Amino acid sequence: MLKIKNTILLVFLIGFYINSNAQNNRILLDGSFDDWSDKPDHFEDPSGDGRFGFDFENLIMDNDEQFLFLSFDIGIEINLQDQNEVVLYLDTDDDPQTGYVYDGIGAEIIYFFGDRSGYFYKNNTQKSIEHRHLGLSTLPTVSSNRFEICMDRNILINNDLVFPGNTVRAILLHDVQNGDKLPDGPGGVKFKFSDDPLTEMPKYTLAGSNSSDFRFLSYNVLFDELFDKQAQFRRQIAAIDPDIIAFQEIYDHSAEQTKDLVEDFLGGSWYAAKQGSDIIMISKYPILESHYIKGNGGFLIDVNGQQILVINAHLPCCSNDSGRQEEVDAIMAFIRKSKNGETSLNLQENTPIIIAGDMNFVGKNRQIRTFIEGDINNEAVYGADFAPDWDGSDFKDILSFATNTPLALTWYDLESSYNPGRLDYIIYSDAVLQVKNAFNLFSQFLPVDSLQHYGILKDDTKNASDHIPVVADFVFGSTSAVQALQSEVDKMVDVYPNPFSKTVRIRLKKDIKGVIPIQILDQTGKLVLENMIDADLSPEIILQTETMAPGLYYLMFEINGRKYPVQLSKI
Numbered sequence: 001m002l003k004i005k006n007t008i009l010l011v012f013l014i015g016f017y018i019n020s021n022a023q024n025n026r027i028l029l030d031g032s033f034d035d036w037s038d039k040p041d042h043f044e045d046p047s048g049d050g051r052f053g054f055d056f057e058n059l060i061m062d063n064d065e066q067f068l069f070l071s072f073d074i075g076i077e078i079n080l081q082d083q084n085e086v087v088l089y090l091d092t093d094d095d096p097q098t099g100y101v102y103d104g105i106g107a108e109i110i111y112f113f114g115d116r117s118g119y120f121y122k123n124n125t126q127k128s129i130e131h132r133h134l135g136l137s138t139l140p141t142v143s144s145n146r147f148e149i150c151m152d153r154n155i156l157i158n159n160d161l162v163f164p165g166n167t168v169r170a171i172l173l174h175d176v177q178n179g180d181k182l183p184d185g186p187g188g189v190k191f192k193f194s195d196d197p198l199t200e201m202p203k204y205t206l207a208g209s210n211s212s213d214f215r216f217l218s219y220n221v222l223f224d225e226l227f228d229k230q231a232q233f234r235r236q237i238a239a240i241d242p243d244i245i246a247f248q249e250i251y252d253h254s255a256e257q258t259k260d261l262v263e264d265f266l267g268g269s270w271y272a273a274k275q276g277s278d279i280i281m282i283s284k285y286p287i288l289e290s291h292y293i294k295g296n297g298g299f300l301i302d303v304n305g306q307q308i309l310v311i312n313a314h315l316p317c318c319s320n321d322s323g324r325q326e327e328v329d330a331i332m333a334f335i336r337k338s339k340n341g342e343t344s345l346n347l348q349e350n351t352p353i354i355i356a357g358d359m360n361f362v363g364k365n366r367q368i369r370t371f372i373e374g375d376i377n378n379e380a381v382y383g384a385d386f387a388p389d390w391d392g393s394d395f396k397d398i399l400s401f402a403t404n405t406p407l408a409l410t411w412y413d414l415e416s417s418y419n420p421g422r423l424d425y426i427i428y429s430d431a432v433l434q435v436k437n438a439f440n441l442f443s444q445f446l447p448v449d450s451l452q453h454y455g456i457l458k459d460d461t462k463n464a465s466d467h468i469p470v471v472a473d474f475v476f477g478s479t480s481a482v483q484a485l486q487s488e489v490d491k492m493v494d495v496y497p498n499p500f501s502k503t504v505r506i507r508l509k510k511d512i513k514g515v516i517p518i519q520i521l522d523q524t525g526k527l528v529l530e531n532m533i534d535a536d537l538s539p540e541i542i543l544q545t546e547t548m549a550p551g552l553y554y555l556m557f558e559i560n561g562r563k564y565p566v567q568l569s570k571i
Contacts, residue, residue, distance in 0.1 A: 024038075024196065024197070024198065024199065025038060025198070025199050026064055026198040026199045026200070026201070026406055027062045027064065027069045027148075027406065028202065028401070028406045028407075028408065029067075029069065029137060029139055029148055029149075029150050029406060029407045029408060029409075030139060030399055030401070030407075030408035030422075031139035031140035031141075031144075031148070031408065031422065032399065033071065033146060033148065036060055036062075036071050036148075039060050039062060042058055042059065042060035042061075043058060043059045043060070043182070043183060043189045044057070044058050045057055045058060045059070045180075045182040045183060045184070046184065047075075049180055049184065050075060050174060050179065050180035051174075051176065051178055051179055051180065052076075052176070053075060053076040054074060054075060054076050054174045054176075054179065054180055055074065055075035055076070055180055056072060056073070056074055056075070056172055056174070056180050056181070056182035057072075057073035057074070057075055058072060058073055058182075059071070059072045059170065059172060059182055059189055060072070061168075061170065061189070061191040063153065063191075063193045063194060064198055064406065065198075066152060066153060066154060067135075067150040067151060067152060067153060067406070068150065068151045068153055068163065068168065068191075068193075069148060069149070069150050070088075070148065070149050070150075070170065071146070071147070071148040071149075072146070072147060072172060072182070073145060073146045074086070074145055074146070074147075074174075075145060076145055077143045077144060077145050077365075078143060078144075078145075079142070079143045079362070079363065080113050080114075080138050080144075080147045081113065081114075081116055081138065081141070081362070081418055081419065081421075082114060082116075082362075083114055084113060084114035085114060085174055085175040085176050085179065086112075086113045086114060086172065086173075086174060086175075087110065087111065087112050087113070087172070087173040087174075087175045088109070088110070088111045088113070088118075088170065088171070088172060088173075089102050089103075089105065089107040089109070089110055089170065089171040089172075089173065089188070090107055090108065090109040090110075090111070090168060090169070090170050091105040091106050091107050091108060091168060091169040091170075091188060092108040092109060092162055092163050092164065092165070092168050093106075093108065093164050093165050093168075094165055094167040094168060094169055094190070098121075098122075099121040099122070100119070100121045102171065103171060103181075103186050103187075103188070104186030104187040104188065105169045105171060105186075105187065105188040106121075107121065107171070108120060108121050108122060108162065109121075109129075109134065109162070111129075111134070111136070112175075113138075116130060116131065116417040116418060116419070117129065117130050117417070118130075120133065120157050120162070122157070122158070122160050123160075127157060127158065129157065130417055131417075131418075131419035131420070132414040133155070133157050134151045134152065134155060134162065135150075135151055135152025135155045136149065136150070136151050136152075136419050137149065137150050137407060137409060137419050137420045137421065138150075138419055138421065139408065139421060139422060140365070140422070141361055141362050141421040141422055141423065142361050142362065142363060142364065142365040142367075142368060143363065143364050143365050144365060150407070151163075153193075166192060166193045167190060167191065167192045167193070168190070168191050168193075169187065169188035169189060169190050169191070170188055170189050170191070171183070171188045171189070200552065201401075201404060201405070201406060202400075202401040202405075202406065202439075203552060204400075204401070204403060204437060204438070204439035205437045205439075205473070205554075206239065206240075206403070206439070206441070206450060206454065207241075207521075208241065208437070208473060211436060211475065211563075211564075211565060212436045212437065212473035212474060212475055213303060213304070213306070213474055213475050213476050214243040214244055214285075214303050214473075214474055215240070215241065215242045215243045215244070215471065215472070215473050215474075216242065216243070216244050216245075216246070216310075216354065216356070216426065216471070216472050216473075216474060217237070217240055217242035217244070217245045217246070217469055217470070217471050218245075218246040218248075218312075218356040218357055218358075218424055218425075218426055218469070218470045218471075219237075219245065219246070219247055219248070219465070219467065219469045219470070220247075220248040220249050220314070220357075220358040220424065220465060220466075220467035221233065221247055221248070221249055221250060221464070221465050221467075222249055222464075222465040222466055222467065223249055223251065224249065224250055224251055224252045224253055225464060225465055226247070226250060226253075226258070226261065227253055227257075227261065229463065229464050230261070232457075232460045232461075232463050232464035233265070233464050234265045235454075235455055235456045235457065235460050236441060236443065236456060236460055236461065236464065236469060237262070237265050237266065237469075238265055238266060238454075238455070239441070239454035239455065239456050240441060240469060240471055241266065242471070243283070243284045243285070243303075244281075244282070244283045244284070244285070244301065244303075244310065245262065245281070245282040245283070246279075246281060246310060246312040246356045246357055247279070247280040247281075247282065247312075248278055248279060248312070248313075248314040248357050248358045248467075249278050249314065249358070250274075250278055250279075250280045251277055251278045254274065255272035255273055255274040255280050255281075255282075256272060258272055258274075258280050258282060259271070259272035259282060262282050268284065270282055270283065270284060271283045271284075271285065271286055271287045272287070273287045273290040273297070273299055274290075274297075275290055275291070275292045275293075275296065275297030275298075275299075275312070276292060276295045276296060276297060276314075277295070278314055279295075279296055279297040279312045279313070279314060279357075280312075281297065281299045281301075281310065281312055283299075283301050285301050285302055285303045285304070286301065286302045287299055287300070287301055288300045288301065288302055288307070288346075289345055289346065291334070291343070291344075291345055293311070293327075293330055293331055293334045294326070294327050294330040294331070295314070295327060296311065296312060296313040296314065296315075296327060296330075296331060296357070297311070297312045297313075298310070298311050298312075298331075298334060298338075298345065299311075299312065300345060300346070300347070303476075306352075306476055307348060307351050308351060308352045308353070308354065308433075309335075309338070309345070309347060309351055309352070309353045309354070310353075310354045310355075310356065311331055311334075311335070311353070311354065311355040311356070311357075312356060312357050313327070313331060313355065313356070313357035313358070313359065314357050314358045314360075315327050315328065315357070315358070315359050315360045315361075315367075316360060317360045317362075318360070318362065319363070321363030321364055321367075324359075324360060324361070324363065324367050325364070325366060325367050325370070325377050325378075326378065328367045328370045328371060328377075329370060329376050329377055329378050329381070329382040330382060331355065331371075332370055332371065332374055332376055332382070332386075332388065333376065333382040333383050335353060335388060336374070336383060336386045336388075337383075339390075349390070350390050350431075350432050351432075352428070352429055352432045352433040352474075352476065353388075353389075353395070353428065353429040353433075354426065354427070354428045354429075354433070354474075355371055355395070355425070355426075355427040355428070356424075356425065356426045356427070356470070357424065357425070358423055358424050358467060359371075359423060359424065359425050360423055361422075361423060361425070362418075362421075362423070368397070368425075371395060371397075371425075371427050372388075372394050372395050372396070372397055372427060373385075373388070373394050373395075374386040374387055374388040374394070374395075388429070389429045389430065389431045389432075390429060390431045390432055391431040393430075393431060395427050395428060395429055395430070396427065396428055396429075396430040397425060397426075397427050398425075398426045398427070398428065398435055398438050398472055400426075400438035400439050400440050400470060400471070400472070401439065401440060402439075402440045402442040402445060402468060403439050403440065403441055403442050403443075403445055403446055403450075404442075404445045404446055404447060404450075405442065405445050407420075408422050408440075409421065409422060409440065409442070409468065410422050410423055410424035410425075410440050410467060410468045410470055411423040411424065411466060411467050411468065412442070412461075412462060412466065412467075412468060413466040414462075416466075423467070424440075424467055424468070424470045425470075426438070426470055426472050428472075428474070430478075431478060432476070432477070432478060433474055433475070433476060433477075434474065434475045434476075434477060434478070435472050435473065435474060435475075436473045436474070436475050437472070437473040438470075438471060438472040438473070439471055440468045440469065440470050440471070441461060441468060441469045441471060442461050442468050443456050443457065443458055443459065443460040443461040443462075444458055444459065444461060444462060446458070449526065453526055488564075489564045489565070489566060491509060491510065492508065492509055492510050492512070492559065492564070493506060493507065493508055493509060493557060493564075493566070494506070494507045494509060495555060495566050495568070498566075498568055498569065499568075499569040499570065499571040500545060500568060500569070500570060500571070501545075501546075501570070501571055502544070502545060502546040503542050503543060503544055503545055503546075504520075504542070504543045504545050504555070504568065505540065505541075505542050505543075506518065506533065506540065506541050506542075506543065506555070506557070507539055507540040508533060508535055508539040508540070509539075512535045512539070512559060513535050513536055514534075514535055514536065515532050515533070515534050515535070516532060516533040516534075516535055516557055516558065516559060517530070517532050517557070517558045518530060518531045518532055518533060518541070518543075518555065518556070518557050519555070519556040519557075520543070520545075520548075520553050520554070520555050520556075520568070521553065521554050521556065522551065522552075522553055522554075528548060528553065529543060529545070529548070531543060533557075545570065548570050549570065550570045550571055551569075551570055552567070552568070552569055552570075553567075553568040553569070553570060554566070554567055554568065555567075555568050
């Protein structure tokens with residue numbers, strides 16, 4: 001049975017030049033690079049001119065309304081935030097006479113990625129800077145041979161605008177003797193900011209997907225701050241309204257104490273279980289079993305008769321790469337053995353599996369591959385590799401974004417030398433489970449109307465924890481099952497035109513009787529328009545939408561007590 005919720009769903013005279021006249025798709029800072037593929041104007045550096053395997057291959061720049069984006073290949077796997085010699089020289093005013101004079105440019109910014117620090121040059125002064133002074137984020141946080149970074153175009157340092165003009169020049173340097181440089185010649189790579197229209201921000205629905213079976217929240221609450229900063233957490237968790245919560249870093253309080261607090265936040269009766277020193281599972285639905293997995297926990301939950309297995313994990317931090325890999329291996333071994341009937345867990349065939357938590361993925365990328373592909377590192381201890389999903393395929397990683405941003409961030413600490421990144425994950429068995437909606441709640445970037453509607457304060461997220469709440473709405477069934485639901489909607493109603501402008505016409509297609517309530521909601525869940533079709537009189541209604549602002553909306557119609565969604569776009 002479906003549980004229905006309200007829906008909301010970036011030449012020196014002879015230098016090099018990147019033309020940005022035709023930007024259409026929005027760059028997303030997510031550690032994936034498909035969105036860079038249709039950027040035809042980028043700089044290619046000659047191959048084979050680096051040392052020690054390090055070889056800059058290209059540099060691509062782009063921008064949106066707020067950020068300058070850069071993407072580059074380096075030819076060798078490194079961690080961009082630690083123990084490397086990658087340096088960025090950025091001439092932010094395209095004036096070789098200002099800033100730090102280097103190879104034909106005047107760099108206002110010099111940033112040493114391996115040191116996580118740099119300098120800002122302005123008016124013959126030098127200021128030490130870190131990521132927070134630039135609004136700098138980089139992904140992936142794990143080792144890679146390609147990275148993407150962003151900087152805030154609107155940021156100020158000492159009341160000076162870092163990006164005062166509409167062009168910048170960039171030089172990348174591998175700062176070792178005879179190391180590689182991009183470009184090889186003087187003048188840097190030039191980029192001109194574009195004002196071309198962009199595709200939409202990543203879509204999300206704060207109020208929940210109407211047809212989801214359950215809403216899942218993973219949240220590292222930073223050394224029991226859930227209890228010490230109750231007001232900030234209460235507002236966020238109440239707005240999210242989850243059904244199942246995977247908490248990390250609750251050390252000094254019991255499962256029962258945490259359950260009581262959640263009941264105070266959300267009302268109702270909840271179930272709770274704790275494993276390890278800090279892993280607590282809270283659920284509206286019965287927790288049937290709880291298992292310890294090398295510091296982490298496995299929890300079998302009955303969601304209205306459908307069992308799910310949730311792995312709630314908090315992996316070792318920082319430089320403990322081997323410790324993280326060992327715990328990942330142990331978790332995947334537990335899943336393999338449980339699927340094969342080799343543990344005490346009563347795991348039925350095709351039971352949906354979710355792996356969630358603070359993974360602290362800041363070292364080798366092998367750990368992510370182990371979770372997704374079942375590629376166990378220490379097979380001598382933890383057994384053989386295996387295909388983790390029930391259909392013999394990989395698990396799937398939910399790539400969700402901080403609300404109202406193009407940034408896939410889950411961790412944000414301006415006082416740390418490490419820049420904001422993605423540490424928290426939700427990975428799942430997509431052969432038997434589908435995602436209808438996902439987001440990372442970051443109140444600082446929420447629109448004002450969303451803050452007001454949900455009763456959240458702008459700084460709640462960053463004041464509560466260094467981690468951001470990660471949310472996903474799940475539906476039981478394979479892709480085909482989800483498609484079947486859409487097919488059911490398509491058989492009952494025509495909604496046109498879509499995209500729409502001044503009007504939307506709704507026509508019932510089946511022999512439906514009675515009064516059919518209709519609502520249009522915006523992305524925040526705010527009711528924008530409501531009406532009804534009296535099917536006994538007419539199967540059709542025309543809604544006047546001229547006053548609605550352009551953007552994404554959701555049409556809800558209700559038949560026989562069940563709500564159905566139709567996504568709309570106002571142009």
